[in-house]
Amino acid sequence: MILQTETDTWEEKGWxxxxxxxxALPFIQIYDREIVVIKYGGHAMGEEATAKxxxxxxxxxxxxxISPVVVHGGGPQISAMLGRAGVKSTFIDxxxxxxxATMEIxxxxxxxxxxxxxxxxxxxxxxxADVRGVGxxxxxxxxxTVEKATRTKKDPDSMIEQIVDLGFxxxxxxxxxxxxxxxxDDPNHDYVPVIAPIGVAEDGATYNINAxxxxxxxxxxxxxxxxxxxTDIAGVLDENKxxxxxxxxxxxxxxxxxxxxxxxxxxxxxxxIAAVEAGVEAVVILDGRRPHAMLVELFTEHGAGTxxxxx
Numbered sequence: 001m002i003l004q005t006e007t008d009t010w011e012e013k014g015w016x017x018x019x020x021x022x023x024a025l026p027f028i029q030i031y032d033r034e035i036v037v038i039k040y041g042g043h044a045m046g047e048e049a050t051a052k053x054x055x056x057x058x059x060x061x062x063x064x065x066i067s068p069v070v071v072h073g074g075g076p077q078i079s080a081m082l083g084r085a086g087v088k089s090t091f092i093d094x095x096x097x098x099x100x101a102t103m104e105i106x107x108x109x110x111x112x113x114x115x116x117x118x119x120x121x122x123x124x125x126x127x128x129a130d131v132r133g134v135g136x137x138x139x140x141x142x143x144x145t146v147e148k149a150t151r152t153k154k155d156p157d158s159m160i161e162q163i164v165d166l167g168f169x170x171x172x173x174x175x176x177x178x179x180x181x182x183x184x185d186d187p188n189h190d191y192v193p194v195i196a197p198i199g200v201a202e203d204g205a206t207y208n209i210n211a212x213x214x215x216x217x218x219x220x221x222x223x224x225x226x227x228x229x230x231t232d233i234a235g236v237l238d239e240n241k242x243x244x245x246x247x248x249x250x251x252x253x254x255x256x257x258x259x260x261x262x263x264x265x266x267x268x269x270x271x272x273i274a275a276v277e278a279g280v281e282a283v284v285i286l287d288g289r290r291p292h293a294m295l296v297e298l299f300t301e302h303g304a305g306t307x308x309x310x311x
Contacts, residue, residue, distance in 0.1 A: 024299040031298060032065040034225035035184065037280075039215035040118070041073030042232040042288055053291050055121035059131045060295070062192055067184045070122075070133075070194045071218060073211035074114040078106050092151060098167040098208045106208045107198050111137040115196040122192050131190040134183055138172075138199035139206065141179040144214065146170030146199035146207045170199050170207030172217035180222065216271040220278025227275050228297065229268055230288025235306035236265065246307040249273050272308045283308045 038058070045051060061068045075096070082089055082105055090097040098106060115135040122133030138144025149169045183191040195218065197211040212229060219227040236244045236252075239260050247255075252269045255261040261269055265285075272283035286293050286305025296304040 027299040028064055031225060033067070035067045035069060035219075035222045036061065036298070037069045037071065037215055037219035037222065037224045037227045038294065039071050039073070039212055039227070039229045040288065041075070041211055042230060045072065045074070045114075045118075045288075050289065050291070051118070051121055052125065054288070054294075055118070055125040055133075057292060057294050058122050058133075058192055059126035059129070061298075062126070062131050062190050063129055066298075068192055069180065069184070069218060069222065069224075070118065070192065071211055071215040072110075072114060072118055072194065072196065074110045074196075077114055078102075078109050081105050081109050092164055092166060095149065095151070095166055095169050095210060096208065097165075098169050100168070103168040103206060103208060107137075107206055110196040110208075111135075111139070111198050115194060119192075119194045122194065126190070126192075129190065131192065133192045133194050135194050135196070136179070137196040138209065138214065142176045142200075143179060143195070144172050144199035144209070144217070145174040145176070146201050146209060147173045148201065148207070168205065168207045170201065170209050172199065172209060172214060175217050175221040177218075177221045180218070184222075210267065212268055212271040216275040216278070216280075216283075219275050219280045219283075224275075224280050225282075226298070227272070227280050227283045228294060229272065229283065229285045230293065231268065231285060232287065232289060233265075234287045235285050236261065236269070236308075244306050245303065246309070248309055248311045249276055250311050252308055269308075276308060276310050281309070 040054060058068050058070065079089060082102065085105060087101055115137065119133030119135035136143060147170060149166055149171045151164045151166060180193050183193050195214065197209040197214040199207050199209050201207060215227060234243050238244050252273055256266055256269055268285055272285065275283050284297055284305045284307050286297055293304045
C-alpha cells in the first residue's frame with residue numbers, strides 16, 4: 001500500500017487551483033474592464049467572517065480587471081439602533097415609514113457605521129495591492145437626487161385607493177455619475193466605490209432609499225455589464241420551489257402577475273426588470289450568504305443564481 005504524503009496532497013491542491021484558474025479565463029475575458037454593480041445586504045452583511053470574504057472577493061474582482069461598485073443596505077442595523085433609541089418602526093409594502101427621528105438614525109447608521117465598515121474591509125483586504133474602498137452616500141457630489149416615494153393602499157371599507165405617506169422615503173430621480181466615473185477610471189489608483197442608499201431631494205431634504213432600487217439606478221446609469229443582487233435565498237424559485245436558472249424580463253413580469261413571485265422577491269424582480277430596461281446586460285439574484293457566490297456566478301459555466309435578461 002502506498003501512503004499519500006503531505007507533499008503529494010499539497011501538490012494536488014496546487015494543480016487543482018491552476019486548473020480552476022485556467023477554466024475561468026474565458027469568463028475573466030468577458031468581464032475585462034467592465035463595470036459590475038453589487039447590491040450587498042441581508043444576513044451576510046452582519047457576519048464578520050462572511051463580510052471579510054465578501055471584501056476579499058471584491059478586491060479580487062478589481063485585480064482581475066473588473067470595476068466593482070458596491071451598493072449596500074442596512075435594514076437590520078437600522079432596526080437595532082431604532083430599538084435602542086426606543087423608536088418603533090412601521091413598514092408598508094416592505095418600505096420603512098421614515099419620520100424625522102427615523103431618518104436621522106437611518107443616515108447615521110447607513111452613511112456612517114455600515115458604509116465606512118464595508119469600505120474599510122475592502123481597503124484592508126486589498127492593502128498589499130493598494131485597492132481602496134471609498135465610502136459614499138447619495139448626498140456626496142450630488143450623486144443621487146430623489147423624489148418622495150408614494151404608495152397607494154386600498155381602503156377595505158370603501159375600496160378606494162388612498163395615498164400612503166411613507167415620510168422621508170425616496171426614489172432615485174437622477175444619478176450623477178461624474179464622481180463614480182472619476183473613481184472607476186483613475187489610471188493610478190484602484191478605488192472601489194461603496195454607496196449608502198441615502199439621497200437628497202431638490203429642496204435639500206434627506207431621504208432613505210431602498211438599496212435594491214439604488215443599485216438598479218446606478219447600474220443603469222453606468223451601463224453596467226452585470227448587476228448582482230445578493231440576497232438570503234438561492235435566487236428566484238418557481239411554483240415547485242425549484243431554482244430558476246435563467247429568465248427574461250417578460251417571464252419575470254409573468255411570475256409577479258401570477259403570484260409565484262411574492263413578498264420581498266417582487267421588488268427585487270422589479271429592480272432587475274428596470275435595470276435591464278435601462279441598459280444593464282443582465283441582472284443576477286443570488287444567495288450572498290454562500291462564500292464566493294459572486295465568483296461562482298461570474299467565473300464558472302453554471303453560475304450561482306437566477307439570471308435575468310432582456311427578451
